[in-house]
Structures are given as structure tokens and as C-alpha cells.
Amino acid sequence: MQHSVQLTYDQNHSLSWGKFVGSVLFAFFGAQIISGLFIGLPFMIYTAGLSDKKTIALYSSLGNTGGTLLQLLILLLFIFKYEPIKKLLLPVLNFQALQKVRTYIYLFLFFGLSIAIHIFIISKLFPHATQEQDLALNLENLNQYKILLILGSAIFVPIFEELIFRGIILQFFQQRFPFWIAAIGSSFIFGIAHIYSLGVMVGAFMMGMFMAVLCKKTNSIIPAMLFHMMNNTLAFLS
Structure with a gap:
């Protein structure tokens, strides 16, 4: 007599809940700690005497x-060395989406909607959100070197964050929940990560929802990275 073995949902996937939580914690906090020790701390010590x-x-x-770049490199190394995360992300690291006209239609449509919501709703409800974020990020100093600010915060940060939020988190949630629950859950965590102020958190949540839908429509996280880059570039240049 043959006995069938019934697997749990986690056993059917290479990434269990425990591995998922550990991966997200390392990707977000572990990379920051390592980067802080090797770049942030030495720069802080050096500038203290100036x-x-x-x-x-x-x-x-x-x-x-430099710290942001190191975080990104650590995350990329982790993704391609840790097989469960690599299997989760490779299908959505789909550059072929950039060859389709509809990708750009979705990209600019969602970006336009995001700007409209920010101007007509979020900025009215939370008029001081931008100033609170600028203060938290120390933009008064960083704005003096726009090229470095754009390179770090409008290129490296979007890639880093999208690999985590629309990459690891959204894709993991989509394996276990309907899309809209996965989108809301990943966007909520994205909002919490931007805890500079309530207004910034609400804005980040809305932006996260647009990028989650963009990923769904294009089967790729690359357009979401472009969306994120466009948003940050516009914010830092305005």
C-alpha cells in the first residue's frame, strides 16, 4: 500500500516563515549594521574633529x-548566495518587461496618479510631512552635494528597497495570500519603514500600493525600481 505524504504549505516552498523573517531582518538591518561599521562609523569619527x-x-x-552602496552590494551578495531567496526573486528580476510599451504606460500612469494623490490629498492632510522627512534625513547638509544625494538616495536606495519590499516581501506574501492582501501587507511594512512622520508613512504606503500593482501588471520588479527612482529624484530636486 502506498502512503501519500501531505506536506504543509511551508514545506511546498523553499522559503519558510522562519527563513523569510530572518532574511528580511538581515537584508534590512544586517546590511545597515555592517555598512555602518565599515563606512558610517569611520566617517562619523573623522568628521567629529572637523x-x-x-x-x-x-x-x-x-x-x-558609500554606505548605501555597500548595503546594496551586501544585499545582492546575500540574494545570489542564499538559494531560497534567489529562487524567490529571479522570476521577477525580469528585464524583458522594459521591452514592452505597456510597461511604460503603466509606469507613467501610476506615477502620475501617485503625484496627484500626494499634491491634492496627502500634502493637504499632512502639510509638514516633507519638512519632517528632510530634517530626519539631514537633507540640509546632503543637499549641498546634489550629485551624491541623487546617486545614493535616488538610485541605490530605490534598488535596495525594491529588492526587499516588492522583491522578497511581496513575492513571499503572494505565494501565501491573494494579491491584494500581499500588496497591502508589503505596502504597510514599507510605510512603517518610513517612520519619519505619519504623513510620510501614509505617502509611502500609497506609493507601495502603486508599485505592487506595477509589479503585478509587468511581472517584474524592475519597473517598480524605475518608479521609485523617479519619485526620489523628483523629491530631491524639487
């Missing part, structure tokens, strides 16, 4: 951009 504000701003910008 008095010239322009020099401090330069080294702060270099440290911020």
Missing part, C-alpha cells in the same frame, strides 16, 4: 552614498 561646515557636508554625503 569644524568647516562645507567639509563636514562633503564627508557626510560621501559617507551616506
Whole structure:
């Protein structure tokens, strides 16, 4: 007599809940801690002895951009060395989506809707959200070197965050829940990660929803990365 073995849902997937939580914690906090030790801390110690504000701003910008790049490199290494995460992400690291005209239609449509919601709703409900975020990110100093700010915060950060939120988190949730629950859950976590103020959190949640739908429509997280880059670039240049 043959006995069938009934597998649990986690056993049917290479990434269990425990591995998922551990992976997200390492990707987000582990990479930040390692980057802080090797780049953030040395720059902080060095600038502590400086008095010239322009020099401090330069080294702060270099440290911020270098630290963000190191975080991204650590995350990429982790993704391609840890097989369960690699299997989860490879299908949506789909550059072929960029060859389709409809990808750009969705991209600019959702981006336009996101801007409209920010201007007509979020900025009215939370008028001081932008200033609170700028203060939390120390943009008064970082804005003095726009190229470094754009490179770090409008290129490296979007790639880093999209690999985690629309990559690991959204894809894992989609394996276990209907899409809209996965989209809301991943966007909620994305909002919580932007805890600079309530207005910024609400704005990040809405942006996360648009990027989750963009991933669904294009079967790729690459357009979401472009959306995120466009959003951050516009924010830092305005």
C-alpha cells in the first residue's frame, strides 16, 4: 500500500516563515549594521574633529552614498548566495518587461496618479510631512552635494528597497495570500519603514500600493525600481 505524504504549505516552498523573517531582518538591518561599521562609523569619527561646515557636508554625503552602496552590494551578495531567496526573486528580476510599451504606460500612469494623490490629498492632510522627512534625513547638509544625494538616495536606495519590499516581501506574501492582501501587507511594512512622520508613512504606503500593482501588471520588479527612482529624484530636486 502506498502512503501519500501531505506536506504543509511551508514545506511546498523553499522559503519558510522562519527563513523569510530572518532574511528580511538581515537584508534590512544586517546590511545597515555592517555598512555602518565599515563606512558610517569611520566617517562619523573623522568628521567629529572637523569644524568647516562645507567639509563636514562633503564627508557626510560621501559617507551616506558609500554606505548605501555597500548595503546594496551586501544585499545582492546575500540574494545570489542564499538559494531560497534567489529562487524567490529571479522570476521577477525580469528585464524583458522594459521591452514592452505597456510597461511604460503603466509606469507613467501610476506615477502620475501617485503625484496627484500626494499634491491634492496627502500634502493637504499632512502639510509638514516633507519638512519632517528632510530634517530626519539631514537633507540640509546632503543637499549641498546634489550629485551624491541623487546617486545614493535616488538610485541605490530605490534598488535596495525594491529588492526587499516588492522583491522578497511581496513575492513571499503572494505565494501565501491573494494579491491584494500581499500588496497591502508589503505596502504597510514599507510605510512603517518610513517612520519619519505619519504623513510620510501614509505617502509611502500609497506609493507601495502603486508599485505592487506595477509589479503585478509587468511581472517584474524592475519597473517598480524605475518608479521609485523617479519619485526620489523628483523629491530631491524639487
